[in-house]
Amino acid sequence: MIPRLKITVQKEIEPKLKERFGYKNLYMGPKIQKIVLNMGLGLDGNDQKILKSCEEDLANITGQKPVVTKFRKSIANFKTRKNTNSGLKVTLRKNKMYEFIDRLTNIALPRIKDFRGLNQSGFDKFGNYTFGIKEHIVFPEVNFDKVDKIRGLDITIVIKSQNIDHSFELLKNLNFPFKEKRSN
DSSP states (O other), rough: OOOHHHOOOOOOOOHHHHHHTOOGGGGGSSEEEEEEEEEEGGGGOOOOHHHHHHHHHHHHHHSSOOEEEOOSBBTTTTTTTSSEEEEEEEEEEEHHHHHHHHIIIIIGGGGGGTTOOOOOGBTTTSSSSEEEEEEEEGGGGGGGGOOOOOOOEEEEEEEEEHHHHHHHHHHHHHTOBBBOOOOO
């Protein structure tokens, strides 16, 4: 079954962006390629019980099994050892990606305490957007009673676009709640 957001993107948003930016065809417009979710565990990564519960939470949020990431170097100040567990990562593509964006913008982001919008400075020079969520329990898939510790998530949306303005306009049309820039 095709996600409703994917149909909206193909039928409404892409033609609107084509007209606004004057593309010759739809393929020149910005497109979301993938979404990467990252949950850093730090020192808790060595505890198998904590790692297992975080893995289940991330799997429930995304609908896909996360990959355990490892430290590349040993750094004494951070108390890290090479090849020990550092966190979890999930890469979403195609239909799961659109379903996640739909749940993120309509359900999870409005549930954040004191939420005033996403910062517009999260774009890198390629037009990709990265932001963090301090509490992973804002997703309704996570059972609040079973969570031992509230953890944060980094979400990176990889966008194929010509510049940052085109990526911003795509996300704005996908109902991402951005803060208004102040004119100071």
